[in-house]
Amino acid sequence: MPSATLTFIFAIERGAPAPLTQQRTKAAVPFAGKYRVIDFTLANCLHSGLRQVLVLTQYKSHSLQKHLRDAWSLFNAELGEFITAVPPQMRTGGDWYGGVLDALRQNRYLIERSRAEQVLLLDGGLVYRMDYAELIRAHREQAAGVTCAVRPAGAAAADGVVALHCDDGERLQGLTHRPTLDADTPFDAPMGVYVVDKALLLRELDALAAAEAEAASAADPASPPGAGADLATHLLPPLLERETVHAYRFGGERGRVTPDRYWSDLGSTDAYFRANMALLEAEPPLDLYQPDWNILTYQGQYPPARTVPGARSGNEGIFVNSMLAAGSVIRGGGVSHSVLFPLVEVEDGAIVDETILFEGVKVGEGAQIRHCICDKDVIVRPGARIGFDRAADEARFDVSPEGIVVVPKGEQV
Incomplete structure (x- = not known):
């Protein structure tokens, strides 16, 4: 099943924490003493058997592209394997990527010519460990058009977070943007991981392009369709009305990676600092020393510390x-x-x-x-x-x- 999957990793935005992304995109921010943030997503792909990976780049991408060259030139092109950086190709006009959906539209030809049956969409600016192969297997077992990985989120972080509403069968029924919940009310939130059937994704890109192009022409003709759009709030809502969209709960017993249930978006300077300091605890929430799911990166041939x-x-x-x-x-x-x-x-x-x-x-x-x-x-x-x-x-x-x-x-x- 992983061999029938085309993977897109989004690394097009500057992202936060802003002081550390003045010279690099968020995916290239150093983390945990030797890694870059994107190493965690790429390591998940590697361990999950995913060998066709496209990294969409844009904002100050030199540092990221150099890192991909030095650390991740692992796959064999003769076997159809690749990790490839894809900056804006401007095949549909002269615009840069206007958000994740617009980036997918501009690279539609890469989806069309792929033999993949499903497309895996990933945010390259997050830190977590996950077996994507098991997610893809669950997607196929459920015969879902779309599967969205979800994580439990505390109500304290509710403002600005999308809340997903699931039924007992783990089908998504709807979502609420900027939920206002009681302090003790937990909810599920998207974690930046989606599996979409290839044919469905191509149809939806067409439908969204038509709808948003009409809206954009009325408001701002210079704004590309999908500008600033994120997948949770722009891809999921129309699909919920007519497709089967399933939730896959992060940190369950399925999959080969030890379920530490750690997930961080490093969304501020304080969040970034706390995430690094947490690694120094006697029992850190993210264990970098587990041999069954090691994180690869590039490190120069330096002398010992x-x-x-x-x-x-x-x-x-x-x-x-x-x-x-x-x-x-x-x-x-x-x-x-x-x-x-x-x-x-x-x-x-x-x-x-x-x-x-x-x-x-x-x-x-x-x-x-x-x-x-x-x-x-x-x-x-x-x-x-x-x-x-x-x-x-x-x-x-x-x-x-x-x-x-x-x-x-x-x-x-």
């Missing part, structure tokens, strides 16, 4: 409850409850606490950093302090509602 005494003080480098990637060196400094990507340097007497340091960050002697995210190649000068004076931090950097300071790429502090 190590701690060494400081040249001036002679103090040992200290490394406590943190992630330390290859090529990083702690020279007499102290690192606690932090995530360090490759080639990070922490010098003598520097203190790094509850902080995320991207690749190539250098922290000078005696510097102190806490509650901070330093983007790639940041240089923190000797004696600098970040995360101790909110007013001073806000004058220089982006500071989240929960007080997380984000230092932009290449900044010298």
Whole structure:
């Protein structure tokens, strides 16, 4: 069944957290010390036996496309296998992708010429582990036209989230946008994973194009059909009226991946920071060390990470409850409850606490950093302090509602 599936991964939007997507699309944002966000979706495809994967790219896509080349050139083209980046081809006009539905329309020819029986639609900006092969099997067993993977969502996150309403047979009956529910009322939400029969998807793209083109011509002729459209609110509602749409509950016992039921959209700086810090717990909600579903990525041929005494003080480098990637060196400094990507340097007497340091960050002697995210190649000068004076931090950097300071790429502090 996976061999009869064509997979689209959407990585066309800038996305959030905004301070980290100034130089890259959300799917290319570094995560968990060595990965990119899209690695989790691609690893799901790999382990699920999906070998025909198209990654739709657009916003500042160079970093993502380089990563796909370096980390994911795994498949054999002679066997019809591929992971291919597809920027806007402009086959239907001169427009860029105007949203996910418009991206599908512009690449309709790729769907038509595929021998696939169903199309898997995935958001490349999410972190979770899932056996898509089992989802596809359930889709075929139910003889569904569309299957939408759903996750339980707490009412505290209800505002801005689509609530799905299912009957006892797990058929979707309807959805509510921006639900207002009682504080103790749970509901199901879409998780950015859909299986659609190929013929049905082609028919629906035609119908949506006709309807939205008419609406767009009346409102804004320059706006492409489907601009800003997401799949949950634009693809599902018309299908619910005339097709069988089933829900597939995420985190069940079906499938080969251990069901940790972890899902995150990293939708803000604070959400991104919390997701990384959660990986440092004794029993993290997302276990990166499970051998049955490892996450692949690209990492350069760097030397081993190590701690060494400081040249001036002679103090040992200290490394406590943190992630330390290859090529990083702690020279007499102290690192606690932090995530360090490759080639990070922490010098003598520097203190790094509850902080995320991207690749190539250098922290000078005696510097102190806490509650901070330093983007790639940041240089923190000797004696600098970040995360101790909110007013001073806000004058220089982006500071989240929960007080997380984000230092932009290449900044010298």
